[in-house]
Amino acid sequence: MSGETNRVGLNKTDYVGAKSTLCVGCGHDSITSHIITAFYQSSVDPYKVSKLSGIGCSSKTPAYFLGRSHGFNSIHGRMAPVATGVHLANSSQQLIGVSGDGDTASIGLGSFAHMLRRNIPMIYIVENNGVYGLTKGQFSATAESGSKAKSGLINSFQGIDLCTLALEMGCTFVARSFSGDAKQMVPLLNLAIRHRGTAFIDVISPCVTFANHEGSTRSFDAVKSHNVHLQELGFVQPQQEIKVQYEEGTTQQVELHDGSRLILRKLLSAEHDIANRDLAFARLNEARNKGEFLTGLFYWDKDSRPLGEQLALPARPLSAVGEESRPSREALGKILSRFE
Amino acid sequence: MSSVNNFVITVATANGSGSQSSNNVLVRTLFRMGLPVGGKNLFPSNIQGLPTWFTIRVNEKGFTARKRLADMVVAMNPATASEDMKLVHPGGYVLLSADAKLPESQWRPDVHVISIPFKKIVDNVTDSVKLKKLLVNMAYVGVLAELLGIPESALDATIEHQFGDKSSVIETNKKAIAAGRAYAAEHLKDVDLPWEVAERAGQNDGKILIDGNTASAMGMVFGGCTVVAWYPITPSSSVVESFIDMASEYRIDADGKKNFAVVQAEDELASIAMVLGAGWAGARAMTATSGPGLSLMAEAAGLSYYAEIPAVIWDVQRVGPSTGLPTRTMQGDLHAAYYLSHGDTKHVVLLPGTPEECFEYGQVAFDLAERLQTLVIVLSDLDIGMNLHGATKFAYPEKPFARGKVLSAEQLAAAGRFQRYKDVDGDGVPYRTLPGTAHPTAAYFTRGTGHDEAGLYSENPETYKANVDRLSRKLDTARLLVPRPVADVQPDNKVGIVTFGSSHEATSEARFLLQRNSICTNYMRLRALPLTLEFEEFLASHDRIYIVEQNRDAQLMSIVRSEMPQYSSKCVSVLHYDGMPLDPDFVYEQIHAAEMVST
Numbered sequence: 001m002s003g004e005t006n007r008v009g010l011n012k013t014d015y016v017g018a019k020s021t022l023c024v025g026c027g028h029d030s031i032t033s034h035i036i037t038a039f040y041q042s043s044v045d046p047y048k049v050s051k052l053s054g055i056g057c058s059s060k061t062p063a064y065f066l067g068r069s070h071g072f073n074s075i076h077g078r079m080a081p082v083a084t085g086v087h088l089a090n091s092s093q094q095l096i097g098v099s100g101d102g103d104t105a106s107i108g109l110g111s112f113a114h115m116l117r118r119n120i121p122m123i124y125i126v127e128n129n130g131v132y133g134l135t136k137g138q139f140s141a142t143a144e145s146g147s148k149a150k151s152g153l154i155n156s157f158q159g160i161d162l163c164t165l166a167l168e169m170g171c172t173f174v175a176r177s178f179s180g181d182a183k184q185m186v187p188l189l190n191l192a193i194r195h196r197g198t199a200f201i202d203v204i205s206p207c208v209t210f211a212n213h214e215g216s217t218r219s220f221d222a223v224k225s226h227n228v229h230l231q232e233l234g235f236v237q238p239q240q241e242i243k244v245q246y247e248e249g250t251t252q253q254v255e256l257h258d259g260s261r262l263i264l265r266k267l268l269s270a271e272h273d274i275a276n277r278d279l280a281f282a283r284l285n286e287a288r289n290k291g292e293f294l295t296g297l298f299y300w301d302k303d304s305r306p307l308g309e310q311l312a313l314p315a316r317p318l319s320a321v322g323e324e325s326r327p328s329r330e331a332l333g334k335i336l337s338r339f340e
Numbered sequence: 341m342s343s344v345n346n347f348v349i350t351v352a353t354a355n356g357s358g359s360q361s362s363n364n365v366l367v368r369t370l371f372r373m374g375l376p377v378g379g380k381n382l383f384p385s386n387i388q389g390l391p392t393w394f395t396i397r398v399n400e401k402g403f404t405a406r407k408r409l410a411d412m413v414v415a416m417n418p419a420t421a422s423e424d425m426k427l428v429h430p431g432g433y434v435l436l437s438a439d440a441k442l443p444e445s446q447w448r449p450d451v452h453v454i455s456i457p458f459k460k461i462v463d464n465v466t467d468s469v470k471l472k473k474l475l476v477n478m479a480y481v482g483v484l485a486e487l488l489g490i491p492e493s494a495l496d497a498t499i500e501h502q503f504g505d506k507s508s509v510i511e512t513n514k515k516a517i518a519a520g521r522a523y524a525a526e527h528l529k530d531v532d533l534p535w536e537v538a539e540r541a542g543q544n545d546g547k548i549l550i551d552g553n554t555a556s557a558m559g560m561v562f563g564g565c566t567v568v569a570w571y572p573i574t575p576s577s578s579v580v581e582s583f584i585d586m587a588s589e590y591r592i593d594a595d596g597k598k599n600f601a602v603v604q605a606e607d608e609l610a611s612i613a614m615v616l617g618a619g620w621a622g623a624r625a626m627t628a629t630s631g632p633g634l635s636l637m638a639e640a641a642g643l644s645y646y647a648e649i650p651a652v653i654w655d656v657q658r659v660g661p662s663t664g665l666p667t668r669t670m671q672g673d674l675h676a677a678y679y680l681s682h683g684d685t686k687h688v689v690l691l692p693g694t695p696e697e698c699f700e701y702g703q704v705a706f707d708l709a710e711r712l713q714t715l716v717i718v719l720s721d722l723d724i725g726m727n728l729h730g731a732t733k734f735a736y737p738e739k740p741f742a743r744g745k746v747l748s749a750e751q752l753a754a755a756g757r758f759q760r761y762k763d764v765d766g767d768g769v770p771y772r773t774l775p776g777t778a779h780p781t782a783a784y785f786t787r788g789t790g791h792d793e794a795g796l797y798s799e800n801p802e803t804y805k806a807n808v809d810r811l812s813r814k815l816d817t818a819r820l821l822v823p824r825p826v827a828d829v830q831p832d833n834k835v836g837i838v839t840f841g842s843s844h845e846a847t848s849e850a851r852f853l854l855q856r857n858s859i860c861t862n863y864m865r866l867r868a869l870p871l872t873l874e875f876e877e878f879l880a881s882h883d884r885i886y887i888v889e890q891n892r893d894a895q896l897m898s899i900v901r902s903e904m905p906q907y908s909s910k911c912v913s914v915l916h917y918d919g920m921p922l923d924p925d926f927v928y929e930q931i932h933a934a935e936m937v938s939t
């Protein structure tokens with residue numbers, strides 16, 4: 001596939017970045033390759049993308065994909081407001097941000113929550129490993145209580161469920177996936193690319209160095225054995241044929257504005273409707289109570305309105321606003337006369 | 341002292357009692373009569389009930405800094421009436437509200453106390469109990485107008501100007517003023533004030549009476565600010581609120597869309613991060629804050645400096661440390677601003693001293709931030725920002741926006757290679773590209789971690805050192821670009837005075853007082869950091885230099901000590917830091933006493 005050019009005439013290799021410096025086998029690297037695949041498949045023009053991150057192993061990864069896009073590895077916990085600023089300055093840029101569970105659920109929790117309220121159009125990925133990888137394995141706020149650290153310490157605090165929190169904050173696209181699950185992640189990312197608001201994807205991404213041992217709830221084995229799919233996801237690019245045959249009545253197709261289609265195939269006995277926020281809460285709570293990693297698309301508001309639209313930003317980016325915006329001499333006179 | 345157009349009146353009321361518009365009418369009327377006048381509002385950190393004072397100073401020479409004592413106090417606040425009586429100098433006048441019910445035994449014997457039944461005066465003006473409470477304030481305006489000889493037509497004109505098309509408001513206010521006037525005409529005939537108001541028609545043509553925060557916001561509206569992210573904090577909030585107000589009217593594209601965006605952020609960590617995101621993507625972005633917010637912005641300030649991202653912080657200083665005195669003034673953030681963040685950081689700091697400069701720096705701050713690709717902090721303060729100062733009407737800005745070294749796709753194609761942090765021109769300022777630039781070499785990766793000329797991650801010792809040395813060179817470039825100090829120098833004077841920001845007003849008057857006592861001084865007012873060559877020459881050419889600042893730790897002096905140590909032995913600090921605006925007598929007394937010892 002890497003030899004084929006996509007609809008903007010680029011090869012898959014045009015979507016790669018610098019060589020990763022993460023530990024061999026780190027879940028974060030798998031996510032990087034899913035991002036490359038999805039952006040290539042969706043034929044996104046890399047010049048129209050800005051990559052953002054905070055600080056952490058996860059936050060380093062924007063350097064490893066989309067080498068032709070501008071990237072901004074900012075400060076710990078501030079990816080959300082930095083992205084907000086980029087959106088305000090140039091709302092035509094497609095934003096993709098990669099954060100960690102420390103970056104988002106601890107130091108950046110406030111910033112994250114408020115970005116969701118504003119519905120900043122961006123793909124917001126948390127590479128969630130239950131630990132602070134870069135500072136060598138301390139628990140993060142998403143670690144399950146009872147999980148064991150490499151040091152032997154047992155986590156006694158309840159973990160924050162970022163998907164539930166995102167729903168509560170009014171997030172318009174809420175999903176969870178697993179770094180090793182290309183089949184689920186790539187369709188999710190393809191859909192997220194087209195979402196007009198914050199597309200939040202909480203990706204369970206094992207830290208092979210600090211959280212892959214017996215007793216950790218986040219080891220590869222633990223995650224794999226507790227991973228339950230909410231639905232099977234497929235994504236069909238515009239003008240692409242549907243190759244897979246689905247059984248009658250088990251699938252739902254949603255057509256998007258550009259002609260692409262999201263395919264949802266029922267898996268659970270319980271009904272789920274991605275347009276129903278209350279059901280999304282219910283599914284997440286059930287899964288938590290059962291100790292499952294339930295993955296899939298929980299909630300999607302097709303008609304979401306991003307911040308730029310709410311602020312009535314002009315068609316040209318604010319970054320391109322120059323002297324022509326300076327009010328007239330008469331306007332200055334009028335304002336000054338108030339202070340005579 | 342001249343008895344014409346030379347007096348200080350302090351009005352003591354309670355916060356939230358509605359005295360603000362009356363005080364405004366009074367001060368603006370005097371201004372519109374052509375008098376040099378200033379207004380200072382001393383208010384508590386409270387919404388309703390606590391005492392507040394408004395001081396109007398009229399001075400024929402144009403000195404409108406704070407005086408410690410007033411010629412007349414209007415004591416409206418029962419809770420503070422006996423204390424407020426102390427605000428007037430011996431022989432002065434107190435218009436005491438009879439409603440304060442202060443027993444005569446507590447009246448000061450050395451001042452003229454005139455008891456006035458303000459409530460009764462407005463009794464017939466309206467039936468509304470609520471309105472009556474507000475109108476007592478207009479009644480004192482009427483009484484003062486009669487006593488001072490302010491013509492009715494002048495007051496009427498101000499009221500009409502102030503209340504615009506709200507005709508019923510205009511009528512009621514005029515009635516209350518007339519009632520006050522009538523009372524004074526009938527009952528205060530014998531009061532013969534030792535000063536008077538004389539109209540100076542035309543003297544204030546071409547001038548305005550304005551607070552610095554509004555002037556700053558105007559500067560940003562005309563200076564191309566497009567993104568504002570903020571978190572409310574006294575005394576900076578009105579910078580953004582005025583910006584929203586004016587931009588919503590005057591920064592609208594032909595298609596009706598706003599060519600600016602304002603986001604009220606969740607905290608200052610987020611506001612500055614939004615500013616950095618927007619600046620990185622090419623917008624002229626700013627945030628306004630005060631001390632506590634500035635402290636929260638420290639980490640991002642270092643990112644702006646090191647990753648070289650344009651940003652503007654408008655800090656309207658209040659009294660610190662911590663929450664401090666939120667509604668009092670100080671120049672205590674000079675160090676915090678100049679060195680904000682960990683590691684070796686030094687920022688460009690602009691120091692406006694007048695409303696005209698607040699307006700001008702509204703553009704200059706962005707020009708410098710974009711030219712230098714760095715954080716620019718503007719240090720205003722509560723005295724400049726929230727008090728009323730006379731100013732020359734702002735000239736229409738003609739200068740194009742300086743957008744700095746930004747490479748387009750075409751320029752990249754011609755250039756061949758692009759390295760984000762390479763010092764191509766030798767001025768320490770590299771070239772940048774904006775996201776969205778459609779060229780294969782346009783993209784780069786911005787990081788606050790160590791990086792080489794191409795922006796790639798690096799921990800190499802030489803690379804690190806070369807990079808931060810280049811940032812020092814960039815600060816030297818800034819030295820040439822920042823607003824020059826303003827000087828008033830006679831070659832024979834050997835004593836110099838240095839100020840910055842709001843210390844200018846009081847120090848100018850102190851120099852006049854010194855001169856009357858045969859101490860002739862030269863003067864330099866700094867308008868920016870880093871320190872410039874002009875400043876060094878000033879230090880070099882004087883025997884003694886008094887550095888006047890409004891903080892305890894002599895913050896400017898310590899920057900001088902560290903950067904120009906050879907002159908520090910001739911520098912003497914004059915420090916004022918009780919939260920009140922600097923007063924000329926203090927500066928005069930300090931310098932006079934020191935000169936008596938030195939000579």
Ligand SMILES: Cc1ncc(C[n+]2csc(CCOP(=O)(O)OP(=O)(O)O)c2C)c(N)n1
Nearest residue numbers: 056057058076100101102103131132133134
């Ligand atoms: C203000 C600040 N505090 C602390 C740190 C140290 N620090 C770096 S990364 C990190 C945690 C990262 O954890 P996470 O976001 O989960 O990323 P991971 O490495 O696990 O992918 C911390 C605490 C920092 N860089 N900045």
Ligand code: SF4
Nearest residue numbers: 023026057133207208
């Ligand atoms: S420490 Fe953990 S999170 Fe960091 S790179 Fe290694 S495996 Fe990945």
Ligand SMILES: [Mg+2]
Nearest residue numbers: 100101129131
């Ligand atoms: Mg982590």
